[in-house]
Amino acid sequence: MRLPQEIIRDKRDGRALSEADIAGFIEGLVQDQVTEGQAAAFAMAVFFRGLCLDERVALTRAMTHSGTVLAWDLPGPVLDKHSTGGVGDTVSLPLAAMVAACGGYVPMISGRGLGHTGGTLDKLASIPGYDVAPGLDRFRHVTTEAGCAIIGQTADLAPADRRLYAIRDVTGTVESLDLITASILSKKLAAGLQGLVMDVKTGSGAFMAGRAEARALAESIVTVANAAGLRTRALVTDMDAPLASCAGNAVEVAYAVDYLTGRAREPHFHAVTLALAAEMLVIGRLAADVAQAEERLTAALESGRACEVFSRMVAALGGPSDFVEATDRYLPRVPVVRPVMAQASGVVESIETRAIGLAVIGLGGGRTRPQDTIDPGVGFTGLVGRGARLETGDPIGVVHAANNAAAERAETALRDAFRIGVTAPAACEPVKDRLG
The missing domain is CATH 3.40.1030.10 (Nucleoside phosphorylase/phosphoribosyltransferase catalytic domain)
Known part of the structure; x- marks a missing residue:
């Protein structure tokens, strides 16, 4: 294998990498012959310079074969x-x-x-x-x-x-x-x-x-x-x-x-x-x-x-x-379960979906650090969809939380994620494109 820093330099300068270079770099990564700093530099060089199709295929194959590749003998397709x-x-x-x-x-x-x-x-x-x-x-x-x-x-x-x-x-x-x-x-x-x-x-x-x-x-x-x-x-x-x-x-x-x-x-x-x-x-x-x-x-x-x-x-x-x-007998439950009410009448024009995902993390349902422990019982149920017509006081969802303070924060986040106005959104196609 060429020196890792030479491979990184080539990609940094926009040159295409050979299949042998990519395979050698990935093998070195698995065998601890490539340092974490070199791997980070390689990732950043790829981020800014990109890979051509041949390089993408070579990287995919090298990572695939860095460990076990399963083979199946089954009566149907895998x-x-x-x-x-x-x-x-x-x-x-x-x-x-x-x-x-x-x-x-x-x-x-x-x-x-x-x-x-x-x-x-x-x-x-x-x-x-x-x-x-x-x-x-x-x-x-x-x-x-x-x-x-x-x-x-x-x-x-x-x-x-x-x-x-x-x-x-x-x-x-x-x-x-x-x-x-x-x-x-x-x-x-x-x-x-x-x-x-x-x-x-x-x-x-x-x-x-x-x-x-x-x-x-x-x-x-x-x-x-x-x-x-x-x-x-x-x-x-x-x-x-x-x-x-x-x-x-x-x-x-x-x-x-x-x-x-x-x-x-x-x-x-x-x-x-x-x-x-x-x-x-x-x-x-x-x-x-x-x-x-x-x-x-x-x-x-x-x-x-x-x-x-x-x-x-x-x-x-x-x-x-x-x-x-x-x-219901087996899945974990949390002590605080309560509806979140709409504070205005109208129609749900749009939803900031990412904010709902972040609110689940805020409840303890996801991680902010790899070592974090998840509370599996928290989250939201009964979420209304785009186009739903609401009156003030109607539920837009139900929060499941470990305590009242967490529930209150989640309520605020959920309300903020819903834009309630007067214009019904256009119908949405679940599948936008098909390729292949």
Whole structure:
């Protein structure tokens, strides 16, 4: 390998890096031959100078092969979905079970909360006994037997990503489109997938708030993934309001169970979930087209098969065997639960979705430091959507808090996030773009 500082200098000066240079740098990172300072300098050079397609593919492959790459021998396609993150985005929980109920296998490696967005792992960790970090053998077994398993990144899979991401998180380089692409895809390729569907969020609650930014990221991921040998499609979906009418950890798990059982299926959440799952069936050749895929998925929901798969997965990963039947008994609760009232009449013109995510963190439902402990029971439920007509004193949501002081702060934040006026917003399409 060339000296790390020479590789950094080339990228700093805008020169393209060879596949050998990138592979050597990543190998050195994993083997502690590249220092944290050098990795930070590399990330900053990439942030400002960017990578061409060949460099993105090389970086993705090098990070993928920095650890174990899983191989599967299953009777159906191995598929996954990844979201760039949002508020009230608990799609992964029902989606994995729905796709598995239709013949796919979903070994989903998910993450903790990042910034203002909730993390799938933090949600599942609110289920008593659920093992979010099993060994690879158990991960394989549960995926094979239940059809899906949602866990966190293990030490074996893409270790270079884990180290580089921690450095990016504290050096202001998280938003690099090139590094985001390699980070997401290295974990997915290491999981041995045969098909991937990306959910790239756009709007006030998304990391890529602008639609053009979101589309650029979607195009990057689709192009690099397919060049690396992974069939991939992407949807750009709306995040101008919480995807579910709740935000938090345990409250979103309860929402997912209600969705699977049919107790509640809100149109916007259902449309996004169904669209993503349908693309997975098509890319896995389990359906001829989206229409047929949606029919199969709807049947899996209505028959209860998807709910059964979710229940099996929870039990196989250490959760209660009757979790779906007795969700309220198992999920944590908080002592303060009270409605937040509108202080004016009118229509909800817009929602500052990111502010709601930050309010959940303020309640203790997310982290401001890696070592912070999460309170899984806090959050919001009953959130009204854009276009809702309100009278003064009508609830705009319900706050779940550990104490009255936290509840009062969250009430203020929630009210401030809702713009109530006289003009009804235009109808919003849940899916903005499709790529791949």
